[in-house]
Amino acid sequence: MRKKAGNVWRYGHHVDTDVIIPARYLNIADHHELAEHAMEDIDADFAKQARTGDYIVAGKNFGCGSSREHAPLVLKVRGVPAVIADSFARIFYRNAINIGLPAMEIGEEVEKIEDGDTLEVDAAKGEIKITNKNITIATKPLPGFIQEITKAGGLINYVKGKN
Amino acid sequence: MTVTQKILARRAEVDKVEAGDIITAAVDLALTNDIMGAQTFAEFEKIGRPAVFDKNKVVLVPDHFCPANDMKSAELAKKLREFARKYQIAHYFEIGRMGIEHALLPDSGLIAPGDLIVGADSHTCTYGALNAFATGVGLTDLGAALATGRAWLKVPAAIGVELCGSLPRYVRGKDVVLALIGRIGVDGARYKSLEYSGSGVARLTMADRFTIANMAIEAGAKNGIFPCDSVTEAYLEGRAQRACRPETADADAFYEKRVAINLSLLEPVVACPHLPENVKPAKELSGVAIDQAVIGSCTNGRLDDLAQAAEILKGRKINKKVRAIVIPATQEIYSQAMALGYLRTFVDAGAAVSTPTCGPCFGGHMGILAAGERAVSTTNRNFKGRMGAADSEIYLAGPYVAAASAVTGRITDPAEIAGA
Numbered sequence: 385m386r387k388k389a390g391n392v393w394r395y396g397h398h399v400d401t402d403v404i405i406p407a408r409y410l411n412i413a414d415h416h417e418l419a420e421h422a423m424e425d426i427d428a429d430f431a432k433q434a435r436t437g438d439y440i441v442a443g444k445n446f447g448c449g450s451s452r453e454h455a456p457l458v459l460k461v462r463g464v465p466a467v468i469a470d471s472f473a474r475i476f477y478r479n480a481i482n483i484g485l486p487a488m489e490i491g492e493e494v495e496k497i498e499d500g501d502t503l504e505v506d507a508a509k510g511e512i513k514i515t516n517k518n519i520t521i522a523t524k525p526l527p528g529f530i531q532e533i534t535k536a537g538g539l540i541n542y543v544k545g546k547n
Numbered sequence: 548m549t550v551t552q553k554i555l556a557r558r559a560e561v562d563k564v565e566a567g568d569i570i571t572a573a574v575d576l577a578l579t580n581d582i583m584g585a586q587t588f589a590e591f592e593k594i595g596r597p598a599v600f601d602k603n604k605v606v607l608v609p610d611h612f613c614p615a616n617d618m619k620s621a622e623l624a625k626k627l628r629e630f631a632r633k634y635q636i637a638h639y640f641e642i643g644r645m646g647i648e649h650a651l652l653p654d655s656g657l658i659a660p661g662d663l664i665v666g667a668d669s670h671t672c673t674y675g676a677l678n679a680f681a682t683g684v685g686l687t688d689l690g691a692a693l694a695t696g697r698a699w700l701k702v703p704a705a706i707g708v709e710l711c712g713s714l715p716r717y718v719r720g721k722d723v724v725l726a727l728i729g730r731i732g733v734d735g736a737r738y739k740s741l742e743y744s745g746s747g748v749a750r751l752t753m754a755d756r757f758t759i760a761n762m763a764i765e766a767g768a769k770n771g772i773f774p775c776d777s778v779t780e781a782y783l784e785g786r787a788q789r790a791c792r793p794e795t796a797d798a799d800a801f802y803e804k805r806v807a808i809n810l811s812l813l814e815p816v817v818a819c820p821h822l823p824e825n826v827k828p829a830k831e832l833s834g835v836a837i838d839q840a841v842i843g844s845c846t847n848g849r850l851d852d853l854a855q856a857a858e859i860l861k862g863r864k865i866n867k868k869v870r871a872i873v874i875p876a877t878q879e880i881y882s883q884a885m886a887l888g889y890l891r892t893f894v895d896a897g898a899a900v901s902t903p904t905c906g907p908c909f910g911g912h913m914g915i916l917a918a919g920e921r922a923v924s925t926t927n928r929n930f931k932g933r934m935g936a937a938d939s940e941i942y943l944a945g946p947y948v949a950a951a952s953a954v955t956g957r958i959t960d961p962a963e964i965a966g967a
Contacts, residue, residue, distance in 0.1 A: 402909075413622070413623070451684060475764075478685065479685035482688055540590050540691060543694060
């Protein structure tokens with residue numbers, strides 16, 4: 385079992401939806417039960433050890449593959465407040481927005497964040513502080529329309545608000 | 548504007564769109580399946596509308612964990628069935644009359660050129676083969692689309708893929724798209740549209756085009772789209788249930804990047820584990836022994852694909868160390884393959900033939916790999932653990948290579964056994 389000093393779970397490039405939540409579990413309707421399998425094919429420790437407030441930090445093209453919204457959902461259910469990556473795959477990114485999980489795309493600056501670092505993140509402001517290294521990373525603010533969805537608490541509330 | 552941008556502008560009812568614009572557009576068809584359905588409906592019901600936006604523009608297909616492999620899956624499929632009845636959905640396809648959604652919808656005439664389609668499955672991009680804008684979304688998006696008939700979309704920039712030449716023997720659509728992904732990478736078209744053009748397009752069959760459009764997502768693309776030509780029109784003849792509104796790119800359309808592929812220079816290729824971009828010529832992998840071959844899926848389960856597999860397997864036997872699984876993509880394809888004698892060829896060769904299902908492609912059922920096993924598969928993803936155990940391996944290939952490999956028990960370029 386790996387011991388984590390901080391609250392960053394660091395992964396590489398092209399982390400796909402099949403490892404975020406393997407399809408063999410997609411017939412599980414209970415989200416908490418489903419979340420017990422998050423990341424298990426590449427990291428058996430994550431689902432067991434991650435604490436609420438831990439961040440997932442990854443390289444390029446995070447969430448490539450399936451349209452399964454279960455992928456951002458299990459991370460949210462597992463208590464991940466935001467996913468930070470060099471870049472995101474398109475469908476994962478919009479799914480994360482639609483369910484209100486901040487997905488912060490910060491390009492190569494992501495290389496400054498390592499496994500076990502501790503972060504303070506203000507997703508609305510687009511600011512990431514690596515507290516143990518005294519480094520601050522500023523990101524571009526989200527486009528207006530996406531901010532509206534986020535403000536409404538996700539797409540369904542946004543659509544309801546337009547009724 | 549590009550082809551994609553013109554369809555998006557029309558469906559958003561604006562004169563012009565530019566890459567990066569966020570629009571809301573009217574959808575011509577909204578699709579979901581048994582994996583995504585139950586939660587799609589839960590999101591739809593939160594919005595509180597008494598009906599779906601148009602019961603004739605919603606398609607529900609039980610195809611992933613279907614026929615149900617356990618009680619949990621049976622419950623998910625039941626939700627799809629119940630929703631279809633409650634909201635009088637016109638296009639619900641029951642087991643025995645169904646098929647894998649991305650083969651079923653075009654074959655049923657539900658896709659027309661110029662359409663805008665969203666589906667709660669990433670391979671919804673398949674319909675781009677018919678000059679439609681089609682993209683995969685999540686279940687919240689689809690739930691909202693069921694209620695409003697609209698979707699929010701960021702207008703993509705485009706990559707132009709120019710095809711020339713014609714395919715050599717044993718080289719087909721799968722080899723084209725794997726060659727492209729091998730060149731641009733699994734994020735090479737991230738957030739962009741892949742727009743196909745050039746003299747080579749006319750020499751591709753509809754089956755080739757469906758396979759190529761199907762894997763646009765494997766390059767990270769939002770959609771992949773082909774022009775509407777005489778091949779498209781011949782396919783749609785007597786099939787299309789809606790008027791066609793084909794689009795072509797403006798002469799001054801901007802392409803962020805252009806990729807040229809000479810079809811004549813391609814060869815049978817294979818994508819090695821665990822990314823579709825790890826592409827190598829099949830003949831360089833002849834030392835790789837396999838335990839299983841899967842021929843089917845939304846990528847390569849069409850009649851043409853089965854014909855290619857049958858051509859290789861006719862009069863031959865599956866290697867004793869290999870389990871070969873053949874899955875026609877729809878009930879109609881199953882029936883045609885039966886009439887043409889392909890199914891007999893498969894059974895005589897020692898293959899298992901299944902009713903339509905997505906099962907093995909995503910590790911659902913009907914062909915799960917045990918620890919350490921290796922498959923060659925005509926499906927679209929070879930991510931770690933996708934087809935079963937985390938340390939199993941998937942090699943992606945077209946039907947010719949998969950069938951040839953099933954015969955020899957190792958990855959095989961079809962030319963190697965064809966002359967034997």
